[in-house]
Ligand code: SF4
């Protein structure tokens with residue numbers, strides 16, 4: 001399964017209600033901020049699901 005970001009639900013990281021929490025809890029460094037937007041480096045993701053469980057906007061899911 002591949003983690004997918006819904007960019008509309010996520011919006012800009014500056015608008016994130018938990019201040020970009022997903023980028024901090026991703027131990028693999030697969031979620032990073034680039035130019036204010038959340039970017040996934042899928043090759044680093046180990047499918048731990050922490051980001052999915054902790055995003056208050058339900059902006060991350062698996063496809
Ligand atoms: S926690 Fe959710 S809303 Fe916040 S930056 Fe991550 S994906 Fe976007």
Ligand code: SF4
Nearest residue numbers: 026045046048049051
């Ligand atoms: S599932 Fe885990 S490793 Fe993959 S992006 Fe989310 S927090 Fe990072």
